[in-house]
Amino acid sequence: MTPLLEVNDLKMHFPVREGIFNRSRYFNRAVDGVSLHINPGETLGLVGESGCGKSTLGRCIVRLYQPTGGSISFDGSDITHLRPGALRPLRQNIQMIFQDPMESLNSRHTVGEILEEPLLVQGLGKGPERAARVRELLNIVGLPARSVSRYPFEFSGGQRQRIGIARAIALNPRLIVCDEPVSALDVSIQSQVLNLMVDLQKEFNLAYLFIAHDLAVVKHVSDRIAIMYLGRIVETAESETLYKEARHPYTRSLISAIPIPDPHRNVEREILTGDVPSPIAPPAGCHFHPRCPRAEERCKVEYPSLELVGEAHRSACHLNNQLGASADSTG
Amino acid sequence: MSEQPLLRVDQLVTEFDTDEGTVRALDGVSFDVSPGKTVGIVGESGCGKSVTALSIMRLLPQPMGRIAGGNIRFRGQDLATLTFAEMAHIRGNHIGMVFQEPMTALNPVHTIGKQLVEGLRLHKNLSLEEAVKQGVDILDRVGIPSPDIRMSEYPHQLSGGMRQRVVIAIALACRPALLIADEPTTALDVTIQAQILELIKDLQKEMGMAVMLITHDLGVIAETCEDVVVMYAGKVAEQGSVYDIFDRPAHPYTRGLLQSIPRLDTQPKSRLSVIEGMVPGLRDLPAGCRFENRCPLASEECRQKPPAEEVIADGHRVSCYHRVSV
Ligand SMILES: Nc1ncnc2c1ncn2[C@@H]1O[C@H](COP(=O)(O)OP(=O)(O)OP(=O)(O)O)[C@@H](O)[C@H]1O
Ligand SMILES: Nc1ncnc2c1ncn2[C@@H]1O[C@H](COP(=O)(O)OP(=O)(O)OP(=O)(O)O)[C@@H](O)[C@H]1O
Ligand code: SF4
Ligand SMILES: [Mg+2]
Ligand SMILES: [Mg+2]
Numbered sequence: 294m295t296p297l298l299e300v301n302d303l304k305m306h307f308p309v310r311e312g313i314f315n316r317s318r319y320f321n322r323a324v325d326g327v328s329l330h331i332n333p334g335e336t337l338g339l340v341g342e343s344g345c346g347k348s349t350l351g352r353c354i355v356r357l358y359q360p361t362g363g364s365i366s367f368d369g370s371d372i373t374h375l376r377p378g379a380l381r382p383l384r385q386n387i388q389m390i391f392q393d394p395m396e397s398l399n400s401r402h403t404v405g406e407i408l409e410e411p412l413l414v415q416g417l418g419k420g421p422e423r424a425a426r427v428r429e430l431l432n433i434v435g436l437p438a439r440s441v442s443r444y445p446f447e448f449s450g451g452q453r454q455r456i457g458i459a460r461a462i463a464l465n466p467r468l469i470v471c472d473e474p475v476s477a478l479d480v481s482i483q484s485q486v487l488n489l490m491v492d493l494q495k496e497f498n499l500a501y502l503f504i505a506h507d508l509a510v511v512k513h514v515s516d517r518i519a520i521m522y523l524g525r526i527v528e529t530a531e532s533e534t535l536y537k538e539a540r541h542p543y544t545r546s547l548i549s550a551i552p553i554p555d556p557h558r559n560v561e562r563e564i565l566t567g568d569v570p571s572p573i574a575p576p577a578g579c580h581f582h583p584r585c586p587r588a589e590e591r592c593k594v595e596y597p598s599l600e601l602v603g604e605a606h607r608s609a610c611h612l613n614n615q616l617g618a619s620a621d622s623t624g
Numbered sequence: 625m626s627e628q629p630l631l632r633v634d635q636l637v638t639e640f641d642t643d644e645g646t647v648r649a650l651d652g653v654s655f656d657v658s659p660g661k662t663v664g665i666v667g668e669s670g671c672g673k674s675v676t677a678l679s680i681m682r683l684l685p686q687p688m689g690r691i692a693g694g695n696i697r698f699r700g701q702d703l704a705t706l707t708f709a710e711m712a713h714i715r716g717n718h719i720g721m722v723f724q725e726p727m728t729a730l731n732p733v734h735t736i737g738k739q740l741v742e743g744l745r746l747h748k749n750l751s752l753e754e755a756v757k758q759g760v761d762i763l764d765r766v767g768i769p770s771p772d773i774r775m776s777e778y779p780h781q782l783s784g785g786m787r788q789r790v791v792i793a794i795a796l797a798c799r800p801a802l803l804i805a806d807e808p809t810t811a812l813d814v815t816i817q818a819q820i821l822e823l824i825k826d827l828q829k830e831m832g833m834a835v836m837l838i839t840h841d842l843g844v845i846a847e848t849c850e851d852v853v854v855m856y857a858g859k860v861a862e863q864g865s866v867y868d869i870f871d872r873p874a875h876p877y878t879r880g881l882l883q884s885i886p887r888l889d890t891q892p893k894s895r896l897s898v899i900e901g902m903v904p905g906l907r908d909l910p911a912g913c914r915f916e917n918r919c920p921l922a923s924e925e926c927r928q929k930p931p932a933e934e935v936i937a938d939g940h941r942v943s944c945y946h947r948v949s950v
Contacts, residue, residue: 342813343784449902450669479668479840484884484896491893506813509843513886514893532892550818552843554885556866560847564822565815568783 296330297368297500298354298468303327304362305349309573321573323349325524326363328599333467336494336501338515338532340508340547342569346524347504351470354502355389356380367468385415388466392473394457398445404431404456405441411463430459434489451482455489462493468500476505487514508551512536517605520544523580524572526599530606540608542585579611587612629656630699630802630834631680637693638672638679647906649675652694653860654933655853657802662828662835664849664866666842666881668903671855673838674724677804679704680836681721682711698802717747720795722788722805724838729791730779736763736790737775740797747798759797766793766823785816792823799831806838821848842885846870851939854878857903857914860933864940874936874947877915913944921946 305324323346331337339347353360356375364373372383391397398407408427412418418426428438434455445453454474461469474490475483491514493499505511511518512532519529520543528541539545549562567584570576576583582592592611599609638650650672657663665673678684680696682703696703698719703711715721723729731739740759744750750758756775763771766789779787788808795803805824809817825848828835837848845852845866852869854862854877862875873879880899890896901918910916912927919926925945933943 342815451902480842480885481668481881481899482902484886485898485900487886488895488898491895494893508814509886509888512888512892513890513896516892536888546815548888550814551888552814552817552821552841552847554842554846554870554882554887556846556870558846562818564818566819568785568816569813 294332295369297333297335298329298331298502299366300327300329300350300354300363301365302363303350303353303360303365305346305353305358306361319573322524322575323572324353324360325572325575327521327524327526328363329519329526329529331468331500331502333500334494334498335517336503336515338511338518339502339504339521340506340511340518341521342506344569344572345521346572347521348472350521351389351472351502351504355387355470356383357389381415384411385464386466387468387470388461388464389470389472390454390457390461390474392476394450394453395445398453398456398460400445403442403444404436404448407445407456408460408463411460415464417464426463430463433462433493434459449482451478451486454478454486458486458489458493462497462499465497466499468502470502470504472504473506474503475510476507483510490514508536508547520547523570523575525580525609527581527610528606528608529599530603534603534606538603538606540602540606540613541610542587542612543581544608546584546586579609628659629697630659631657631836632697633676633680633694634697635694636676636679636691636696636704638675638684639690639692640685641688644907648692649858649906650679651858653855653858654694655860655863657834657836658851659801659834660828660832661851662837662849663851663853664845665836665838665853665855666840666845667855667861668840670857670903670906672858673840673855674806676855677721677806677836677838680804681715681719682706682708683715683721713747716743716795716800717798718800719802719804720798720800722791722795722803722808724806724810729794730787732779735776735778736782740775740790740794743794744797759793762793762797763790765827766790766796767819768793785812785819788812788816788820789823792820792827796827796831796833800833802834802836803828804836804838807840808837809844810839810841817844824848842882854881857909858906859914859930859943860941861915861944862940862942864937868937868940872940874940874942874949875915875944876919876921876946876948879948880918880920915944 303324306320306322309319309321341347352358405427408430409423412423431440436455475486503514515532518532518535519526522543528544539548546563546565565584578594579592579597582588597609597611599607602608602613634654636650636653639646639648667673679691691704741755744755744758760771768774768789809820849866852866853860856877861877883897899918912929913931916922916926931943931945933941935941
């Protein structure tokens, strides 16, 4: 199967301005050599701590940002260098959903106008057809038809996220980059939205890049998961494999840090010390080495590449071969 | 919960004046915190968790907010009736608080040291020198590297996790008997959350203090709390030991909540159970049970009159006409 999306060695280095000449001597290496692919109808989960570059990667893929290196191809064609004017056909195929729908929904427009906008921009359909499509979209995401004339602030967080989803699927895209779509929602509302997203995926064969920091949520919706640390992917595998046979010490600590809603479980957890370092001056060698419980001398100097450690399972750690797959990281 | 509670919140009613009239954010909230124990307060956004904490601390926004009924007994003394000066003595000294927003809890124009030393001098009557020494000690204790250097730094110079450690250090500097922590880890990454929760547990053991932990994360509750209070729309739906709540949840809301969380061992892409609909606003609360419009078991009775709280086992209390027995 040819992947729907293929990202190769992608880089997004933001210049850090300073001094009176406003020259940038430093770069924030928010995304620093990421490769990944997503197949049609598949969900790739992307997990990592705050500031590791998840949103930046997502924004490069939908081409809200112009990456500073590497390539992105969609359905076989290279979209890395499309000029803003040439992005319109791409928008039909790739859409994005944000954490806070309030920020992305124009608050002065009614829900009807918000949902009609992508159709107008693409010059799709006549007035009555567009109105029918708007009603259909509301119906798909489970909002009442009378929502058309209401404004976003009249809705709850969960309902606003439904509006964001309706807008994202308006053009029948093939890939949606979902940036923390349920992070701001209460658990009882979160499950409603997650179910909706899974249903839509099955119905329309949608592919998702699902960005979140809650590994339990990501594991629930993803076929495969990529773990990101300081601008790089450190491990990727099928969801079940990643959770049961995590290799990378960072993935293991991440899994072990998840609070489990079961009071009978007495977890001896491996607590990471220290904070996530800055992507402006990332540690040499393996970026994770200052926090890694297993770090050795070479970890401090040499960057480990992402290597195959099992079927469709890759990990970037010098100790890949010593950290056996059998060790259950969740204790 | 048979021993004398450290804190007893009894039928607490808290109201706010707003442009559109008075709203009742808490309507008869009761629970106990025993000495040395951790009580978790859980519930969805807007259910009244922070207002409960602010009422206990007597820090409701003025002049809109007020305690309109009930009492808050801390070591037998009713905090709801104390004067401002009396309350200022209790706050920080006997009850420490970690606020939901770590940045608002720290004053950006003062150094960490100044903010830490202030409370110690005020409450413990220490000399500057002694207060600084104790301040450095507590920073060290919460895991801040080079604490003496950090004393002269400003909050913006610290990472999110470090700031939260500082906030905890300030709350604990006077060794309070009770720590109220409002979502102390919500803004932090899981690996940092694990560090902070571990820290609170360690300090609790060391100092023997009680903790009232506010969170919406049932995982955090299961791992850190002995007792749990489940709130819904300004009332307590159910309370009991952590085992009562997780093994024998009796309120349909508690059950719905527990069933709707994705777990690491559930089948990927399987349907999660949901609680349909959403929480009613404080201005259009139903006449009967507040969960009635979302409850799968709701009957006519539920729509008529709010259910009273019933004790179904030692310490396990439920407000529901159709509570589930397990
Ligand atoms: N437009 C921008 N200009 C300059 N720097 C940026 C920009 N966007 C992001 N960054 C920086 O890039 C790094 C990665 O940020 P990003 O928002 O991608 O992280 P994230 O993984 O999405 O984090 P979070 O979980 O907090 O959303 C951060 O250091 C951030 O400050
Ligand atoms: N100053 C105020 N004026 C009017 N209403 C208020 C005020 N402060 C809080 N409320 C209302 O009281 C209710 C409880 O709010 P509270 O902040 O306690 O919720 P919470 O449970 O802490 O939610 P979250 O999980 O979002 O922090 C909410 O409906 C809120 O709108
Ligand atoms: S490469 Fe070394 S430092 Fe990096 S994670 Fe592996 S063991 Fe740790
Ligand atoms: Mg982000
Ligand atoms: Mg709150």
